[in-house]
Amino acid sequence: MTLPDTVLMGVKPVIRELAAGETLFAAGDAARGFFLVRSGRMRLVRFSAGGRETALFVAGPGERFAEASLFAETYHCDAVALIESSVACFPKAAVLTLLQANTSATMDLMADLARQVMDLRAALTLRDIRSARERVLAYLVARAGRDGRTISIDGRLKDVAAAIGLTPEALYRTLAQLEAEGAVRRGEDSITLT
Amino acid sequence: MTLPDTVLMGVKPVIRELAAGETLFAAGDAARGFFLVRSGRMRLVRFSAGGRETALFVAGPGERFAEASLFAETYHCDAVALIESSVACFPKAAVLTLLQANTSATMDLMADLARQVMDLRAALTLRDIRSARERVLAYLVARAGRDGRTISIDGRLKDVAAAIGLTPEALYRTLAQLEAEGAVRRGEDSITLT
DNA sequence: CGCTTCATTGACACACATCAATGACAGTGG
């Protein structure tokens, strides 16, 4: 989820700390560059004519946002800190210069973007599965390791639930049911398909 | 959703026609390049140890898939035609050569990928809105034109429904309700927020 | 003209969200 080292190390980012509710940039502002969340949570919002607010994206630690600003003159939404946050700003000019000079960094960044596109599409396809049971199974299959059976669970289950668009309760119940049926086996930090 | 002209025109794609159910490539095959759906519908699937099949992505006309194969040795899933389909294959070597030679094409492709990432994230965030009413409103705000009020509907409403993860019926009902409340006004090929 | 697809509305059921309660566990501070 972080930038390839070549780019991160090649461009020195500017660190910016934000209080909860503080605005990082607004729609129409000149695009300074893209950002990486170091801590906290940034919310990208767009406003309709009637003042209605809509979240386009919520970025957590390690996630980048506003990458497309590298190729645009201005930002097209507002970025507001949901909670106290720290972000790294990668200046547009410096990044573009680096990309023109260093083809290796360019390829790395492009590879990273291509992988993100695939991951996001997979996540989106997962959401099209209505049934919690089938969605969980699909998630497990997609995340299975080399043996095609074992899935390591790094964080908390509630984060997994959020990642696949279920409430924690729905995930707990589904996993319990799958285990009762013998479809999966649960370990300490892992789940195994059977 | 289609590749920038510079890349499309710079690399001559190989056209491949597939019957329903025919396999384009399988996991483990050497990566030949990425593809663009010209017509039909391609399904990217992964199989678990138990033979369980999971769709990672379904690509429709105008959509690309397997872009990450440019940066990988082999494919990591199977691509099967869901219905009779025609795809354009952009050979890996030719694309990479072009990207190294032509920085303009590289920037175009990267800009396209960055935009896709943002779009996909926005789509994913949209799916986190449970309520059909709120989700439809958020979609409309996000797709509003320059005035922030008018949304042009190109295709059919059922496609819109699929794009936001609702059944056509749910969308019809929601729009009817919003119109009845006076929240939106519906034109021939457009919807206006009020 | 049939035939197909889309848009629309109705009726109904069920799966999941929601609210609630409990136990386990880690961290914290007196």
Place this chain on the structure above:
DNA sequence: CCACTGTCATTGATGTGTGTCAATGAAGCG
């Protein structure tokens, strides 16, 4: 060292919002 606090995991009870099935009209099309 032990209450105290907060979070997560888990399970139960309940309601409702969508999905699903179904029927109709309208529009395009060969």
